Each structure stands twice: as C-alpha cells, then as structure tokens.
Amino acid sequence: MTAPFDRAPAKTQQRTLPPTLHHKTLSAYYPYIYTLSKFISSRLEDFESQQHISNTTAFSTFLTSILCAFRNEDELNRVQLDKDRRVIFPTQQEAIDKALSHVAKASSGLGKVQNLLLLRTSSNLHIQDLPINMSRPSVPNQTIQGPAGSFRSSEWQILRSRIGDKSFSKLLLGTSLFSPAGNNCYLQLSGIPLYELYEEDHHRVSVSKIELSRKRKRGAEKNRKYKRKRSKSTTVIQAEDGSEDRANVKENEDDRIPSNTNILRQRMFYGRPYWNKQGVLSHGLPPSHILNALKRGKKSHEAPSDVDCLSLLDDIFPQLVDSNKDISTFTTENLPKRLEGMIGIAREIIVRHNRLDYEEIMKHCLERMNKASSKTPPPYTEQSDWIATLAQSNNQALPNNPLISKTHRQVSMLVRHHYCSLFIFYTNHGKPTQPGYASCQFITAKQFETTSLHSLSQKLRINDFRWLHGNNRSGQRVAPGEMKKRKELVLDLIHWIFECFLIPLIKNSFYVTETATTKYETVYYSQKDWNKAVRPHYRSLQDNLLEEIDKNEVEAARRGILGVSTARLIPKPTGFRPIVNLGRKIEMPDTTNSKRKSWSANQILGNVHKVLTSEKDRQKQRLGGALFGTNEIFPPLQKLKFELTNKHGNLPQLYFIKTDIKAAFDSIKQDKMLKILEDMLRQSSEYRIILYSVLLPPGHRAYQGTSKRLFKSKAIPTEDVSLTFADHAKDIADSMRNAAIVDMVRRHSVTTQECLNLLRSHIKDNTWKVGKQYFRQKTGIPQGSKVSTLLCTMFYSYLENEHLSWTRREGSLLLRYIDDFLFITDNYNLARRFVDVMSRGFPEYGARISVDKTLLSFEYDTGKQLAPVCSVNDQGDVADFPYCGFLIRTGTLDIMPDFTRFLNYSIKQSFARRSTRKQGSSFLTWYSRQLENRNHVALLDTVHNGIGTVMMNVFINFAMTTMKVPHYFKGMDSCVNFDRLVFASMLCSTEYTFYAGRARVLHYVRTKNTKNFKEHFSLKKEEFVLLAITAMSHVLRRKASRFKGVVNLLEAETKKRVYRGLAEKLAVVCDKGWDAVKDARY
Template sequence: MKRKRPSRTAQRANKKQKLLAQSTERPSHALLEQYYPEVVTLRQYLASRLPKKRRRILQQYGRDATAEKDSALVGLLDTTLVGSFEHVQVDDSSFVDDDISLFTQQISENGTAPSLTPGKFKQPEIVDYAIWKLFRKQASNLRPQHLLCQNYQRYLSVNDSGPGPEIVPGIPGVYSNGPHENVDTLKNHPWTAVPDVLGRGAERAVADMLMECGLFAPIGAANNFVQISGVPMSDLAALTMKSKGPASGSEIQQGLLPLELRQQQLSKRKLTEIRFLRHRMLYAQPMLNAKGYACFGLHQTHAFNRFSDVQDRSQTHHLMKYIFPLQFGLHNVLTSDVDHKETAYAFKDYTIREKEIARLDSARRQKRPAANEIGETRLPALPKRLRGAAEVLVARIRKRHTKCSYSALLEHYCPRHDIPAQDDHNSLNRACSLAEVSSFCRAVVIRVFPKDLWGTDEAGQSNAKVLLSNVDNFVRLRRYETLSLHDLVQKMLLNADWLQPQSQDQGARLSASDFAKRKELMSEMLYYIFDSFLIPLIRGHFHVTESNGQRNQLFYFRQDVWKELCEPAMDSLKVNMLEPCKNGYASTSTRQLGVSHVRLVPKESGMRPIINLRRRVQKMQHGRMVLGRSINSLLTPTFSILNYEKARGHHSLGSALFSVDDIFPRLQKYRQSLRDQGLLGETLYFAKVDVQGCFDSIPQDRLMELARLIINDNDYQISRYSRAKLLGAHNKETPGFGTKPSWKFLTKAGPADRSFDFRDEVKDDITEGRRRAVYINGLAPKRESRQAIIALLQEHVQSNLIQIGKRLYRQKKGIPQGSIISSLLCSYFYADMEREVLGFVDDGKSILLRLIDDFLVISIDRKVAEQFMHTMHAGVADYGVHVRLDKSRANFDLEINGSAIPKTTAIEFPYCGNAIDTRTLDLTKDRERRKKTNIADSVAVEYTKLPGQTFYRKLLNALKLQMRAMLLSTSYNSPFTVLSNLYHIFVEVAQKSYYYIRSLPQNKQPPGKLTIRAIDDMVKLACVLMKHRRRTSKDVIPYECCVTGAQARWLACTSFIRVFGRRQTKHQMLLAWLKVQLGSPALQAQAHSLQPVVVKYGSVWRLVCPRDETSVLVASSTEQWNWM
C-alpha cells in the first residue's frame, strides 16, 4: 500500500532555484549598443562558451555564500562588458589545436619563454597567443587594427627618436615599440584567475573573446568604461536599426567578420540617409571674363558645358553616365561606399568623373577583344531601362540648356537694387531676398528640364509642383539644415513614360520589382538635379554666406555685387595686413604648413576677414589624390604643449578667461575678498574696453620672443586618446534613445621623462561630471622637441601664407584668426601686457577680467577705473593695442580727450553676453542684448530623419546649454535673481521649441503627446541639473540652489503658456495640459510668490518671422506652365 504524506507541505519536493535567473539579465549601455548587436557581462559571455556542467559552475561562482570566492574576480565577471557582433562560433578544433601547437613550437624554438603545453595555458600565455594569432591573420605588413596590437610591430624599422623596438618574450616574430597598458591589465589579477574558473580549454574561449569581441572595463562611477580589447570602437561604423540585436542564423553560418557585416549593411543605402551637402554652394567665387567682369551661368567644368555638341549622340550617352551612374556600374550615392581619404564629406563630388568612366570603358573593351580587332566603332549599348524615351529626354535637356539665357533670368528675378545713401554702409542690404533667389532657381529648372520628365496630365503637374516646392525649400533652408533624397522622392508619382519598360503596355499592372526600379531611376534623376545642377547653378550666380551676427541665416549676394563689396575690403587687407609673397616663402620643400585661404563675412558695417585653417588640401599619394592634414591638425601638438604649460602655471596668464563660465569663480573670489576686507557694499565702478583688431594687430616678433620663454623644456611627450558619448537619451523608453554617438579625439602633452597615465587622465575627466562615456587609449606617445615646435610656431606666425586668387601673400602683421592656438597665444600676450602696463589694477580692491580682447575692470576706487580707461585709450604701441571709443562702456561719467565714454544707466552692466549687477555682483543674462535677438537664426531644424525624436533631443539640449552654475547658484546670487534667470531660461527654450515646431512641415510636426512629454521631461531635467552640480576645482564657495521643483515647474509652465498661447488653436492639447499643471495645489501655492518675477521681467524675447516668409511658394501660372 502506498504511503501517504502527513501533509501537503511537509514532504513537498523543494524546487531547485534557477541559477540562470540573475545571469540572464542583460546589462544596458546605450552607447555600446550603437556598435555591438550584443552587449553582455563577462560572466554571461564566457558561460555561453562552456559546456553545461562548467557553465553552471561559472554562473554559481561568487553567489554561494558558503564557498570561497575571489571578490575581485566576482567584480570582474559582473562589471566588465563584452560587445560582440554575433554568437561567435569556436573554430574547428583541429585548426585551433594546429595554431596552438604552432605557437608553442615557435616559442620553444626561439627560447623566449618556457615550453608550453596545449590545453594548460595561463592567462598571460593566452594573451600572448591572441596577439600572435592576430598578427598571423594579418596578411599585409600593417599592424592589425586591434587594441591588443597597439605599440607592437612585425618587423624592425628605423626609429629616429628614442630607443628602437625590443623583442617581446612569449610572442614569436613580434617587437615592442611602446607601453602596453591594456595587455598588462589582461595579464594581471583578477584576469589571471579567469582560466582557473573556466577549466579545460579556457584558452579557446578567452582567446576567441580577446580577438573577436570588444572588452570594456568600468572606471569610476556614472557608467563610464574604458575599452581594453577588440577593434577600437572609434574605427567601427555605427549599426543601422536593422542590424541592431542578435545576428540571424544565416549570418552565423556564413561566419561574417565585423568588417564584412558592416559592408553588407551599406550595400543599399536608404533614401533617408542620403542628405544633400548644401555647404557645397557656400562661398563660391565669381567667374570672370577676359575684362575681369563677373559672368553668369554654369561653370565651364560642368558636364553640360563640357559636352556641348547637342548633335553628338555619344555625348548624350556620356552625360547619361553622370545622371544615372548606378545603371552603368559607376560610383553612386545609393550603393557605393565613400573613401574618406579622398573626401572629408559623407558623399563624393561628382562634377568630374572622367577617369572613372575611362576605367569602365577600358574594362568593357577588354571583355570584347574580338570587337576591338575588327575595329567596331558602334556606340556601346545603353542599359535597357535607359533606351528610348530616357535617351530622348536627356538629349532635350542638353538642347534646352544651350538655349537657356541664365543672365537674362537673373536680371529678371534678381535685379540689382538701388540702396538709399543712409543704408549703403550695411552690406547685408545688398543681398537678394530668398523669394527672388527661389524664383530664379525654379525658373531655370523649368526652362532646362522638360515637363515630360515628370509625366503627363495630372500626374505630371503634381510632380512638377512637388519638384518646385522642394527647390523653394532647398533655397530657404538655414545654414545647417538640409533635405534628404527621401524628401524629394516620397511625393513623386512614378508613371512617367521614360520610367516604364519599353516592352510593357501602358495599362499593365505594376510589379514590385518594376516599382523599385522606377523609384531607383527617379531617385538618380532627382539627386542629379539638386546635387549636380541646382547647387552649381547657385554657385555660378550667387555668393552664399552667413553674416557676422546671424550665424544660421544665409544671405545670397549676386556674384557681381559681391565682387564690388569685396574689392575695397580686400584691397585694404592687402595694404594693412598682407604683403606679396617672396619666392623664399613659397618654397614647398621646406614648409611644414600649407597655404591658407581667406574669405570675407559681411557685417552691418563692412567686412570681416576669416582665414580658413581647417581646410584639408588634396595631395598626390601613390599615384592618386588623397586628402592631407589641415593646418590646424598639424598645429595640434603645439596647442597641447601650450595648454600643458598653462596648467603648470610657470607663466602667469593674468586675468585671462578661457570661457564665459570662468567669470563665475573670478567674481566669487573678488566678492569674498571684499567681504573679508569689510568693503562689500561700497560703490563699484565698472569700465569696459574692446581692443580693435585684436588678432590682426599683435606684433609677431614680440609674440615669438614670448613663445620661446613659454616653451622651455627640451622635449615633450604627446599622447592621444578618444572619448565617446551619446547625444540622445540613454533610456530605451525615451524618444530619441541612442540617437547619435559623438566622438572627440583628444591630445595631452606632458614631460618627456614621465609616462602618460591614461587611467589617471580618465579619472580626472570623470570628476568634471562625465557620464556614460567610453574611453579608448591611443598609440604610443610621440616625442616633440622644443626646436621643432618653435620652428613650426615661427612658420605659422611669421610666415603664414594666404592665397587670394592665384597669388600668394604673407601675413606681415598679427596672427591667423582661425588658428586653434590663436586665442591661447593672445591670452599669453595680453597677460604680458598686464604685467608691464596694467599692474596698478592689482591693488587688492579691484579685479580685471579679460576674455580674448574684451577687458573689464571692476573697482571700488574710481581712480583705478579712470586710469585703466585713459591707459587703454591712449594705446599701447609695443603690444599693438588700440581701443575704439564707441565700443567702450562705463557706469560713471568719464571723458577722454574731450569725448564722453558711453555710460550705462541700467543696474546690470553687460559683459560677454551676461550682465553683472553693479551693486551686488549678481549674474544674469544680458537681456537688453537678447531683445534684439532673432530666435529664427538660432534654430537648426532637422527635416529628414526622425523629426519627432530630434525635437525631443534638441529641446533638452537647449535647456542644458542654458543651465549654467553662475545663473543658478543661490549661494552667490539672490534667490530672486536665480528665479528670474530660471524664468528666462525657460522662456528661451519655449521660444526655440515654438519656432522649431513651426518650421517643420505639417506632417512632420511632433504630436501633442510628444510635445507634452518633452516639456515634462525638460522640467525634470532642469530640477536635476539645478541640484546635482558637482563642485569643481575653480569653485571658491560651494554651489547651492534652493529653488524647489514646484517653483521650477510653475516658471516653466508659465513661460510655455506665454509663448505657445499665441497659437491657441494649434496647440490646444499642450495648453490644456499646462493649465492643468498650474491648477494643481502644489503649483497654485507658488503663484503668489513667483508672480513678481514674471511681472518685472516679462518675456523680453520676440518671435521674428524669417525673411520673406510671406512670399508665395510657386511662380505665376504663366511662368509655371509655359513649358516647351
């Protein structure tokens, strides 16, 4: 008889607790997930590589309280992250055993290490094996693209600086030429304990992980990591949305390598990823005729002008290769990769592609040797889809181009305007309006491209309207905005005759493959029209540029008008700052730096010269043209050395400020000094001057004398590393999650006799508040001698060559303004002037602030302020200092040489975009300056990809830029000042949000729910930023902000209601939510105390419509449909 259990629970079988519960929870790191489909912990990865029994041992290690454990190893297993491209399969056992046997045999033969037994490798030996295998897999003589192989090389080479490479014990045939921090980390505890936990065959799993995956070790707090193994993440391409996540079974079977996987992803580029490079239409110089006058039309290098014989059918076929490169197997934007050694941009410039076409024709002739022997001269066959109607249309386009009078259309749509005498000094008044430029471009497109290109009947008219609308949008976009090819194609109907196969009936049903082919042909045609016709059209007729005060707004000047504006400014530049270049300076064999170029930026009065030193010039290398390094890139080691000397403090920089934020600690210290002396509350005297032509007036010889004193070590060491962060959100549930990785490639100079400690540098960077970043160490540090740096600096300062037209000039006075070292050299130079001329300011009761060339003195002694003003206005000839009277300011009555200095009557004294309270030294925004601000000029709208998520990200970024400690510190400012600052921050963010939404097309504007969520998250972020700012080394007093979350939310809701209330019908859902928020008891309690902030300051910004926003979109009916 079967025995019964006494009770249901007494003898119940205890279910064994799952050991995998904790190990299957995957870590989340949004930045790493942008590059690796799978991101797991080290424990999870190794467990997936082990048999079931040893897997359970690894998963249980450190989680059983009764068993012995290595706490460092437990932390390593659970905090180190592994990024892999797929479930990497272990190589066939026979091949792995052969490699290991060969490795151990070579070590034994070389006698560089004790004999090794396969299957019993220790961790250092596994690392050495991985490095040896990586070099063995590399076919060429190049170093493998892997962090473990950094500072190793396969062959001996001449090393002029420092000792030569050394033999590496344990790695046959490999030499060392520098430190190996990552290798040392992997060879020391707790990594040395990993093989013992894994057991037999550990070398296979660990070596495979080291070679194929990315290893990331945590450093500091806030989810920061350092990559210690794998292909450097900076060399990887970010994954597309389709490729994120685990790899498919077919990919695993194919054994795709990471590089092959990325190439497969790029085989067909999405239309949303193809964005027009509008910057190519900027800063074009006029084409001149024999008499030196500006002439109009497409440039002579344009394909329409190079193939001008409209009767030659072969030229029509040749031009079709430019329009439809994909159909002929040429390089194109839809499927081809871009060699970034040839161009620095996302896509190539296809103006001239004769070499590529010649190679294609040569390859075709080699495949048909029989036809070549016979002497066949017939035209090569066109692709089937381009025969017939397509060929006829291209021939018509060529003929219409020859008949189009570009100059007559320009005079009709963009005539020269007579400017009143009182406005003649403002060069911006000479620019054409956006409506005029748009009308001209649309008229040219209508006359050159026949209407049959877009179809017949209503479909053709619809396509024409879409095309002209996109041309109008293209012209009106701001400087950093663009369109994608998807924006042009999405509304186009694909039933034009030339898109159809010749053998297909008109009423035949459209197949999926035929639709894809039609879309491909239309995409190529539209890309050619905008990239290779519209942009050259604008360049040939207009000089497109930003202005000095409106950085995002573009101005279109007729080329002849621009030539008239530039000639006086350029002549003045040649006389005052430049001199014709002598042959000695032009010797390219002895010069390290190239030639820079100058362009002029219009101002309200006159022109401002800008020297471009970031431009990468093309040079010949191994028989082909590649991009060289820019001048600023060559000066990066010099910049790092100057920064290192600045940090050492051997040469005082005086009152120099290196950012606007540096004002805050300086004023903290000054006010604390006044308080300690019992002088706080005394009348403060403010005096401000602006040095005229700061960079252009510095004496070069005196600057070089100072530079030789600053750079005084015989040798320096230059180290490099990179840092990545994610611009979007890090929470997967947040709009804009993982939007875009941002990389910075940093250099650090140090003494030659001390090695660079990468981890200490990263820890110092993290203490400044860095979060969720990834750091990657660079190659071996390079040594730079003082002699070489001084020579390079001397060439840059005293022999700066500038090309204007076809002539070279040397800058005889001043320093290049566009250089990365100009601001730092200027700070050193004026600090020397302070010691020599302005020493009277340093009396313990005054303070001098200087941001580049803006000087400000604050003193309780009026005589000090007056002496400062008299000294500066008298000029300091030895330092090239001259001050303009009309830009000087003071808060007291003062006359210099019979001229009154402009006096500020307001309580707040403006300085560098901020305002300082003349009674309490409280800091606010310069509201008077912002009253004149056009919000439209500060907004860059993303029209192409994920507009809703981009709006969310940009809204939060707009807030982050405004949340400065100097404005929010209640330990320095009064609470009322902080509340008013916070209110104006919210007002500006609301203004930008309103205009951003308004600028988007109706179908791309974010819905009400997304806008509400973005504003709600913005308020939460503001509360976090107010409270959790970390103290830095510059702070004199601890940072504190006593503003509550309820107060911040009330101010935010009030500011958004004030802005969005102007369009109540369009934003009903948002306004209703804001009113509900203000109606809550917590916020109602704040209304009485916060109302004075809103009443006193109000909303000082204004919404300004963009230029010509009210102009019509399309041309007149007679213009639009008068097609031939």
C-alpha cells in the same frame, strides 16, 4: 557625500555572489559588476576571514575600490579561481609575463578583439625611459607604460601572494578590471577595450533596428484570408547564422535610399564666378558644365545629334546607359526601348539651353523684385566707419552702391524661371512638373542643414511623369519591378537637377555665405555686387596686412610644411572679416606634376595645440585674468563677491568697464609673439603625447540611452611623465563625473624646438591665395587657425602683466576673454585710471582699443570724447552689464543669460538642424541639448545668485529654447500623436535639465570643498518644472494654429495637485521673465 554606486537587483547569479553594483557608464556594457574583495571571496571562501599580515587599511581600501566586470553570465561563471595558492614566480614581472602569455593565447584567432593588456607602446619611445626587469636586464619591458604596468604596484603583489599565481593569471585573463580615478570615474586595466565594446554595442543596436523595423498595420492579420506565417527575426542579439551578413546587405541598401542621400549643398558656398578672356563675368552655368560642353563649337540653330542627347542622358541617368559601351556606337536600332522615348526630351533641353539668355533672365528677375525687403539685417553703407576709414587710407572715392543681399524670394524666383525655361516634363494632367516648395526649401535652408533626396521628392507622383510610360497606356497596371525602375529614374532626375544644375547655377550667379550678424542664415549676394564691394577691402589688406610674394617664391611657399591657405571674407556691419581656411587638405605637388592631398594645416598643428594647452594649464598664474571659456566666468565673480562682502559687509557701488582690442588678431606683432612663445615653452625641452578614450554615461532617458565616446590626447612634459597611465588618469578625471577612461597605449614625443619651428613657420610664413595671386601675412596671426585663440590669449596676457598688474588688488577684478576686457572695482579712481590707460593704447604691442565696443556703467569724459554708458532701467540705474553672453547685475553681481542679443534678430538664425531625418523621434534629444546650452552653474547657484534670479534664468532658458521649436517642425506634416509627442518630449527634457543642472552645481561645490552644498541649489523640482511649463506655454500660445493641442496639454499639467499653490508664488517671476523676452522674433 553620496555613495558612488547604487545597489541594483542582480540577474541570475550564483548563490555566493553579492548583488551587482550599478555604475552609470560601466553598467551600460557590463551587467555584472563586483568589488574585487567580494568577487574573490565568492570564489575563495576563506579569503576575507584569513588572518594575514597584509590586512591593512590601505590594502582593504584597494580590494573594495577595484571593480571586476563581466559582460554576461557565461563570462562570469567561466572565471574559477584556483585553490592552489602557491607563488611560483620570484618576481611580480615574471608573473605578469606568464599571465600575458595566457591572455595572448586566448585572444589569438580570426575576428577576436585584442585584450587591453596586450596593447604595447609605440616603438619610437626611448627605451632608456622604460623600467627594466632586473631579473632579465637584457630584455626591455615594453608593456610597463601600458595597463599591464599597473599590476606592478605593491597592492597587486600582496594580492598575488595571497591568492597564488594561478588565480592571479585567471583573474587577469577572465575579468575586466577597473581602478578608481576620482569623481566616480574608473580606469580600465584589463579586458576588451571599452571603446571596442562601444562599437560592438552600437552595431548590435543598429542591426536590431534594421531587422525589427518592418511595421505591420494593426488588424492586418485578422482581415487576411490566408494568413502568412511570420518569419523569424534574425538579429545579432539572437546570434543566428548569417544574420550579420544579411544585416550588412540591408545596411548597404539603406545607403542608397532617398532619405540617406543628401544633396551636397555646401558646394555652393564661397564660390568664385567664371570670367572670360575679356574679363567679363560669365552668367549662367559654368563653362565646364555638360550643357555648355555640348553647346561648344555649334551654331544656335543647329540641332543636337543623338550622341549629344545620349551624353546628356548618361549624365542624368548613369544607370540607364551601359558605362562599358561607347555612346558613339549606339544607333536608333539598337537603343534600349526606354531610351527611345527620352531622346526627344534630352534634345529639347539642349536646344532650350542654347537659346537661353541667362544674363537677361537674372537681370529681369532681380529688377522685378528690387523693392522686396531683405530678410537680413541692414547692410553697411558708404557712410559707415569702415568705408570712411578705407577711403581715407586709399585716398580714393569708393563706389556709392552699398552691398545689399538678395532676398530668398528673389533667388527662388530666378531658380524657378531657369527651371521652367529649360525643363518641360508634362504630367498626365497636362501640367508641367515644377520644383515648387522643394526649391524654396533648398534655398532657404541654413548653412549646415542637410537636404535629402527624400525631402525634395515629396508631393511628386511617379505615375505623373508621362515620359516614363513608354508604350504603356496611362492607368495601366505596372509590374513592381517596372515601378521600382521608374522611381529610380525620377530620383536620378531630381538629384541631377539640384546637384548638377541648380548648385552650379547658384554658385556662378551668387556669392553664398554666412555673415557675422546672421550666423547660420544663408545669405546671397550677386557676384557682380560682391566683387565690387570686396575689391577695395582686398586693396586695404594688401596695404596693411599682406605683401605680395615674388613668382619665384610661390613654388617654395606651396611646398612649405603648412602649404598655402585660401582666404575668404565674412561680411560685418562695418566691413569684412578675413578668415583663412586652414582646415582644407594641403595640395602638395609631387615630381610627377600630379596633385596629392595630405594633412591640413590644422592637423599638422595638432601637437602644437596640445603642447600650448598643457603649458596653459601648468602656467595659469602667468596668464592673469584670462578666460578659456565662458563657463570660467563664475569662479572669479564668486570670489569677488565674497571679498567685497567681507570687506564692506554689503556690496558697495561697483564700477564696470568693458573694452575690446581693435583688430586683435591682425595687429599682433609677430616678433613679439615669438618671444612670448619662447618664454612660455622654455621650462620643458620635450613633451610626451598620450592618447586615450573617454566614455561618458548615457545620461537620462532624454538622450534615449545613447552614451558618448570620445578620443582625446594630452601633452605632458617629460619631467612630469609617470610610469603608469593611472597617475595621469586622475588628472583627466578632475573635470568629469561617472566616466570610464581607457588608455589606448599610443605615445609619441615632440620637442620644444620642433614646436617653436612650426609656430615660427605658421606666424612668419603664412601664405594666402587670393584668386591667382599669392600673399604673405606681414603682421598679425592667422584667423581660423587651431592655435590662434591660444596665441592671442597668451599675447594679451603678457600685455596685462606688464601694464595692468595694478588692477590685481582686493575689491577689484580684471577678466579677459581673448581680447575682451572686463574690469570691476569698488574704487572710482581705479575705474578712471583703467579707462585712461586703455584709451592711450599699447604701441609696443600694437594694441588699440575699439571705441565702438567700449562700455561703462558710469559717465566719464576721457578728454577726447564721452565714453558710452550702458543702458539704465526705469529707476535710472544701470541694472545689467553685458559680457560674454551673460548679464551681470551691477548691484548684486547676480548672473543672467544675455537674452537681449536675441531681440535684435530672428531666433531661427541662432541654430541649424544638422539632419532632417526622424524629426519626431529626434526632437527629445535635440530639445534637451538646446536647453543644456544655458544650464550653467553660474545661472543656477542660489548662494551667489538670489532665488528670484535663478527662477528668472530658468524661465528665460526654456522660453528662448522653445522659440526654436516652431522652426524645428517647419515643413513637417503633423501626425495623429503630434501634440502628445511634443508635450511628452518637453516634460522629459524638463526633468532631465533639472537633474543635470543640480548635479552640475553640486559637483562644482564639492570640488571647492564647500560646506552646506545643498544651499547652492535650493530650487525645488516642482518650482523648476512649473517655471518651464509656464515659459513653454507662453511661447507656443503665439503659434496656436500649430501648437494649440500642446498648449492645452501644458496648461492641464499645471493644474495637477503637485503644483497647487505654486502658480501664485511664481506669478511675478513668470510675468517679469515674459516681459523680458516677449519682443523676440520667432
């Protein structure tokens, strides 16, 4: 087992200090790290050589495991332990209290961060649960639950007796102490909390980038006749006076620059149209829009007044008109000069809007391109099972028109038509300015992609807008202040056009959503077609799932603890999936009839979720084959392969059955669910919620040295609560490596009865708001809830325990991810029995299987119909069985990623860029994280999988990830070093993925106490890198017009000496991997 620390060369240190230790997380904040034994020995010369009764193995281990960390050399030299080793205080608690008084005095003052030792527990804890200092029984010790409680242990008492009270106090005051928690993770005991240092460190780095970001052209100083003195750099690192204030001013200015100003594109999703009093759909802009407000009450031929024009200009250019003055007081004489030339433009916009027929334009644009092919998957039709079932349940004929989405080209044409009909801004060349590519980019962007004002204003020249010139002649030199003002006006105009005109127009004309098949793709349906399609589905929901609430109960439902939820529908190939939005803030009407926003329903259910998670971990044996993540599929499959090998010598023929519960969430019986919850939570009467922070290591340079900080919480039954946080930190560290844990010393309690009451209200009183009507869900549990996945898993776990317990025998395995069952067995009769039992359903649980999603690896006639069989290979055998994003080899139980899912739709629909800023410099981080999504232990273990399968997995991972690269750089102008940038980033990400995957596999093997753990990752680095380069070059070769230079660099890399002879060895794997994914659309 490797040592948890590496030796690193120390910086300027005292002669008596040993070399500093290196830790992947702590060293990012503390350059000087020593063991407690070495540090004390460097300050007290005879500490190690002193013969003492306490020199036991346990105490020696304690001294070598505790770390002392320092942020700088001054802090290190400031801690001088006292040679006076007298023990003054009779008890350890009094010594701790005296040390804390010194810490409090040192931490007092404006701007100083409080020491971790001074953090106290919340006052709502029960005092009788806290240990009492026996020397002062009348004074409750509130700090024992915090980090200070760790110093009451016997090891710290022995240490105090050896170094004395003065040195003990200085040790707590001047050092940041860390104790081991397992897996090379450490718990902070003293010093400034690490999560505060994280904030300080990131602020310092950001300020440094701000102050040092002024770029200079190469050779500019030599060509300048009169050289200007270079100003001194003022950064927080140099700590010059006023540098932080200037940095704050600079940051405030950065918030207003175009690249930091994003259009709120998310506002146009899931919009409802406006209907007039006659029930007719209102086309164009909503009635509340300023253009419609100025039109209201006026005839079409009536010219707009100057006040109307000024009102429109004030809405477009908020900085141009003084907000403190009344617009009606302006006259043509006292108007600002810049406004005089813009009155005519505003009047022209209002007149054009009054004469515009939005309904006719939309009808013309959509009919003109009616034959255009849709970019989305084929829509469902009236012959689908959903339509047939719906028609049968409602006993009525449904409309023959299928729900067909409008293409992005149709929507773009409509937007351009409206723009050209309403806005005419002539340039110096006599041509009108048009949104062009900007509007197309805005419409085709994916759901969570951001659109900045900077990207929308590209390819526009400020001087081309004639209306900005005023009395100045074209081509006349403009002062810098005037040019800055013109730029601000153009940006205000673009911002208004997209956010205040196009978004309301699109929202009122189309229903914008994502679908179950297109994922991140933005899909547009006309509001008329959408309402016609969803109306019968809402009627079906009212008949089967919902019941309307009486008007007298509406106010009580709105004032409920979880409020009223809004529902929306997501299109599926066979209908719609209802999703309840429980993440929106609850609007609670108060006595003054004003609406005030409070927490969302999911936030209120946060403590319940933590309690259920705690019981899930504590009672995992009662949950059967439940999986709580796709990464949990590997251990049971590994165990099954080991059992079958011991039982048969070799793997026998295996039978696979996959089935799914139909309408799993909506068919759950509510009373049955509440009984199950009462049974799950009956073991404890109260839980303690503890909050803590976790800091993860910066990782490889592929992540550009950025560490990650997480704030987490955990529910612990009161009977399992320990006196100190250190015992809980060991449980937290079980699933981590090289992390730092900080106790935030925040606790609060929640009772089991409170959780059950909240769950009962959530399940039985879930209220939907559909339009202006209110409904209560009478069956099932809400989808979209924070606890819905856990509730569904627990519900079907009880079903499994009651009806499928016979599947738990040697040679068989039953897995279930929420409601998706997978049964693997070597017994054909058991496989048939499983199919028969599942086909009959479970009426007492309201569960019926979905025949369409049932899949078998063998032919079997259930009596009613022939169950579908998985596809076979060229030899006629079932090779790969799909389940939860994986492909399982039926003959060897090898695991592969399910790449077949990406062959049915374009690869660009599988991801979305959250930001368009700094695409080049962010590519390294983005590409590395995309590779991590399929860098599982299950795909890399060379003991469970064959070496050929692992090589295939590596190739497919890099091939599928590289297919996203052309879409990542779409619309980005190529720079001089573009090819070198992409090539270097890909190689760096490849190296990081190799080391991260190997570390993940070895960590998993160590936790299982397996011998010969290196055999579980026998793939060499050269083989891994060559597979990755080959996959990347195969993919980018198809995009040679943009990435030819990158392909040349990749192919040149493969010819290096280190890869000599490997190309022939891996040729078969590469060819097989490329044949598997080459049909993917990218």
